[in-house]
Amino acid sequence: MxxxxxxxxxxxxxxxxxxxxxxxxxxxxxxxxxxxxxxxxxxxxxxxxxxxxxxxxxxxxxxxxxxxxxxxxxxxxxxxxxxxxxxxxxQPWPIPDTGSVDEDIQLLAREVYDTFTDPDLRTTPTALIGAALRSDLGASALSAFFTARHRQAAEVVTRAVAHGQLPAHVDPVELVRAATAPLYHRLFITGEPLDERAAHRAAAAALLAARAGLFDATTP
Amino acid sequence: MxxxxxxxxxxxxxxxxxxxxxxxxxxxxxxxxxxxxxxxxxxxxxxxxxxxxxxxxxxxxxxxxxxxxxxxxxxxxxxxxxxxxxxxxxQPWPIPDTGSVDEDIQLLAREVYDTFTDPDLRTTPTALIGAALRSDLGASALSAFFTARHRQAAEVVTRAVAHGQLPAHVDPVELVRAATAPLYHRLFITGEPLDERAAHRAAAAALLAARAGLFDATTP
DNA sequence: CAACTAACGCGACCTGGCTCGCATTAGTAT
DNA sequence: ATACTAATGCGAGCCAGGTCGCGTTAGTTG
Incomplete structure (x- = not known):
């Protein structure tokens, strides 16, 4: 962000x-x-x-x-x-690459947390996303924005799958989305404050679900 | 909904x-x-x-x-x-009570899915929530709305904890939120369509996380 | 360099969201 | 019943947001 x-x-x-x-x-x-x-x-x-x-x-x-x-x-x-x-x-985006998926996914969620809790960093993205939700045109642009963002970040997962750190059929975008979605949900839907635990929890839960086969792209 | x-x-x-x-x-x-x-x-x-x-x-x-x-x-x-x-x-709200937490949570997510995919049911809540996101006042009201809703639905979890179907320290509201949040996230943030899998997945992932101790209210 | 034209500057104008002061209606109190 | 007063009805009027037509500027083409 x-x-x-x-x-x-x-x-x-x-x-x-x-x-x-x-x-x-x-x-x-x-x-x-x-x-x-x-x-x-x-x-x-x-x-x-x-x-x-x-x-x-x-x-x-x-x-x-x-x-x-x-x-x-x-x-x-x-x-x-x-x-x-x-x-x-x-805009190009830096994607974490620590060698461990778990860490990478944690860092992904962590970056969202860091951005939206830092008083200097949060203002612009918060206002921009909030503003985007206020019109249909903005909502479409926001959708496209997240699609692009998730596609970029999904590299973390595809890399992990290639290295055998995750099951073969896991949907990369779905995992990335699951790891960050709870944070955006809190920020813009329920309006709750963000805490470190929420970020950690979101990433951990996403990884758990992925390993349980819930994000399999093949099974209907 | x-x-x-x-x-x-x-x-x-x-x-x-x-x-x-x-x-x-x-x-x-x-x-x-x-x-x-x-x-x-x-x-x-x-x-x-x-x-x-x-x-x-x-x-x-x-x-x-x-x-x-x-x-x-x-x-x-x-x-x-x-x-x-x-x-x-x-407004009072009907909460599922099948005897099985897993089924209850699934039904909770399922109700959201049903509401927002039925052409007759979806229009009003979709428009209302969308409208609420368009102003600060509406956002506050939406926050209060979800707080009330989650508090009501959390009964499903407290019941399950009492019956030993879930670990003792699981945060009821957090579990309910995790089971439904992905759906609202898709609907109102990324603007993706809802499918049956997403509803099932959200509920299953939430239960998985709860049993793994990720929603423990006691541990910091 | 000269002609061409897309894009911008300018200001008048208009639409509609919103407010204000006062008259009227209808709950409430005795 | 009578007096009292929130709350609503009413219409004039303000003003910011948005539009339109035309003149001007500045990339683009040859």
């Missing part, structure tokens, strides 16, 4: 070339600059003021861009959130 | 007396009628048109109440959603 924070830094730091360009469009310097500036401004405003106080005017003022431009390209606040998530999903 | 549907039926069916009255206020007939009418209208509008098309005007028109009344008592759409959830949390 720390990539969300890194995204903000990246965007505010250097403009850089366009990440993705559509066909027939103009990928040149200005459009790309506007995009990064606006998305960065969105994340900053979101982090500082929260979703409820988030206003397109403030974003435009901070990014030095006109209101109509934002509404034309993004359609509104929800589009901005979705785009921010889309950019985050493209 | 079916209580959410039942709530709608109850409210649209009969006005009934006031459920809860604050001190110093006027619990009499009209205020209570207005409350049930407005909340019922909110759920109906939410179910039919979805959150994005939800407008206070439409709710007022349907409930036969003036706009200012709604804004005064509920403050806005988020307050209406929160109140609807508060009423739902008060």
């Amino acid at each position: 720390q990539a969300l924070k890194r995204l903000e830094l990246t965007l505010t730091g250097n403009p850089g070339p366009a990440q993705a360009a559509k066909a027939g469009t103009r990928p040149g310097g200005r459009s790309a600059r506007v995009r990064t500036d606006v998305v960065a401004a969105t994340l900053s405003e979101l982090t500082e003021k929260g979703y409820d106080q988030l206003t397109v005017d403030a974003i435009c003022h901070r990014a030095g861009v006109h209101k109509a431009t934002v509404y034309r390209r993004w359609g509104g606040v929800d589009g901005l959130i979705a785009d921010a998530l889309a950019l985050s999903a493209d | 079916q209580a959410l549907k039942r709530l709608e039926l109850t409210l649209t069916g009969n006005p009934g007396p006031a459920q809860a009255a604050k001190a110093g206020t006027r619990p009499g007939g009209r205020s209570a009628r207005v409350r049930t009418d407005v909340v019922a209208a909110t759920l109906s509008e939410l179910t039919e048109k979805g959150y994005d098309q939800l407008t206070v005007d439409a709710i007022c028109h349907r409930a036969g109440v003036h706009k200012a009344t709604v804004y005064r008592r509920w403050g806005g759409v988020d307050g209406l959603i929160a109140d609807a959830l508060a009423l739902s949390a008060d």
Whole structure:
């Protein structure tokens, strides 16, 4: 989840070339600059003021861009959130590789815990995910974001299967999801605080279930 | 979760007396009628048109109440959603009691699955929970709702512990939560569809973890 | 370098969510 | 019954969010 924070830094730091360009469009310097500036401004405003106080005017003022431009390209606040998530999903992600699956999975859950309990790190991802849940467009982007994230992290499991540390037919994505899902559930559905035990428990339970054959991809 | 549907039926069916009255206020007939009418209208509008098309005007028109009344008592759409959830949390809930914890927990997860896959049942709870995630006020109400729900369902576990079907120190609420959380996670965070396997898997994994001592309330 | 045009800047305008002050209705008390 | 007062009804009005048409800027092409 720390990539969300890194995204903000990246965007505010250097403009850089366009990440993705559509066909027939103009990928040149200005459009790309506007995009990064606006998305960065969105994340900053979101982090500082929260979703409820988030206003397109403030974003435009901070990014030095006109209101109509934002509404034309993004359609509104929800589009901005979705785009921010889309950019985050493209970011590369460090995956633990300690040699032990158990440790790797624990570290995966642990990273989520660390991110969302650190007062400095938590603000942006918390606000961003919370904001994404507030619209259908954002929810779709969030779904895509997690799909990409889980796909990346699943490497931990496939590696372990290859090394014989886990049963052959275990579904990698399902295991990763099981190890982190309880944390997100607490954070955004039931609104309970996160503690270290919850992170450890989630990872341990996921591994237990995997070894019991509950995540077998083959059996219906 | 079916209580959410039942709530709608109850409210649209009969006005009934006031459920809860604050001190110093006027619990009499009209205020209570207005409350049930407005909340019922909110759920109906939410179910039919979805959150994005939800407008206070439409709710007022349907409930036969003036706009200012709604804004005064509920403050806005988020307050209406929160109140609807508060009423739902008060509803009594049927808890499975088959004699076997494993079956009971499976049924708990199964009920969630059934509710959110049945086209008739799913609409209202889906829209209501989705709407609750769209505001801080709604999120708080949702948190309270799940707390109440889990507390009720935890009886299944305490019963099992008393009968020696589960280790003595297992945290009842934690087990219930683990058995249903993955389903809500799929529905509202990652946006994946629900299948029968996911429900079965969630329940089985939760029981497995409980028996492995992961949900022990005593150990830090 | 010159023509072309996608994308942006600008400001007026409009829609609708939300508020405010006062009149009216209907529970509540004596 | 009568007086009292929450709570609602009512409509005017405010203002932020969002739109539209046109002029301007700046990539892109030849």
